[in-house]
Amino acid sequence: MDSFCLEVDQVSKVAGGREIVEPLSLSLPPGRVMALCGGNGAGKSTLIKMVVGVSRPTTGAIRVQGLEWRRNRMEYARRIGFMPDDFQFAAGVSAWETLCFYGGLRGVGKQRVAEVVEIVGLTEACGKQVSDFSKGMRQRLLFAQALLARPALLVLDEPTNGLDPYWMESLAELLVQLKAEGQTVLFSTHQLDVAEAVADEVVFLNRGRVISQGSVPSFPDGLSAAFQTSLQRNRTREAE
Numbered sequence: 001m002d003s004f005c006l007e008v009d010q011v012s013k014v015a016g017g018r019e020i021v022e023p024l025s026l027s028l029p030p031g032r033v034m035a036l037c038g039g040n041g042a043g044k045s046t047l048i049k050m051v052v053g054v055s056r057p058t059t060g061a062i063r064v065q066g067l068e069w070r071r072n073r074m075e076y077a078r079r080i081g082f083m084p085d086d087f088q089f090a091a092g093v094s095a096w097e098t099l100c101f102y103g104g105l106r107g108v109g110k111q112r113v114a115e116v117v118e119i120v121g122l123t124e125a126c127g128k129q130v131s132d133f134s135k136g137m138r139q140r141l142l143f144a145q146a147l148l149a150r151p152a153l154l155v156l157d158e159p160t161n162g163l164d165p166y167w168m169e170s171l172a173e174l175l176v177q178l179k180a181e182g183q184t185v186l187f188s189t190h191q192l193d194v195a196e197a198v199a200d201e202v203v204f205l206n207r208g209r210v211i212s213q214g215s216v217p218s219f220p221d222g223l224s225a226a227f228q229t230s231l232q233r234n235r236t237r238e239a240e
């Protein structure tokens with residue numbers, strides 16, 4: 001039995017002739033929730049894409065439940081449920097049909113589709129066309145497809161991006177509920193209040209570098225103050 005659900009071991013990424021993620025290591029035990037925090041261009045999406053196998057690390061290795069993508073692609077992919085940052089659903093189909101389609105691809109039956117629809121609170125709306133959904137409903141639908149196959153690791157890229165405060169809070173509540181049920185989650189966010197409400201562990205990134213990381217209680221003055229301090233410390237280090 002592996003003691004970590006996710007291990008990122010000295011992973012870096014070079015793209016466009018520069019290092020957009022510097023070598024970094026992270027480990028996430030089962031049942032824990034980790035937030036990747038940082039401003040625009042910090043490297044959050046790049047790291048997430050490497051974790052889910054969409055992009056290859058330039059150096060290092062990533063393991064999910066001890067499996068490496070390059071050695072066990074199919075099995076690795078089966079362990080992960082991914083909610084991308086930007087996704088266009090097919091036009092002219094309902095939410096139910098959409099989820100049945102993705103469920104079919106993953107060998108998931110209609111009973112599980114119905115369960116997931118209920119978990120994300122779309123039961124009443126699932127007969128509607130996705131094109132008529134609000135941004136908050138589309139985010140929930142995207143979240144639902146990530147949950148379908150009961151993944152060992154749920155990876156969410158900016159799940160609350162563009163949501164109004166109501167939807168943001170309800171998505172954060174959903175994450176807290178999943179965490180209580182033992183779901184392991186890695187998610188990225190700009191929103192430190194969301195990270196504070198949901199995560200156990202926080203990793204602050206800035207321009208491709210980890211500038212601070214730790215458990216949420218290890219930042220007693222709050223994540224916003226900790227992020228500002230880490231940024232300042234990093235700037236001083238770079239200036240020296």
Ligand SMILES: Nc1ncnc2c1ncn2[C@@H]1O[C@H](COP(=O)(O)OP(=O)(O)OP(=O)(O)O)[C@@H](O)[C@H]1O
Nearest residue numbers: 015016020038039040041042043044045046047190
């Ligand atoms: N394929 C690529 N080629 C060159 N540069 C890239 C590539 N992909 C990302 N970058 C650059 O790497 C940096 C990190 O991008 P990334 O999308 O990972 O940041 P992010 O933290 O997710 O930011 P945001 O919150 O704005 O989405 C950015 O400066 C981006 O322009």
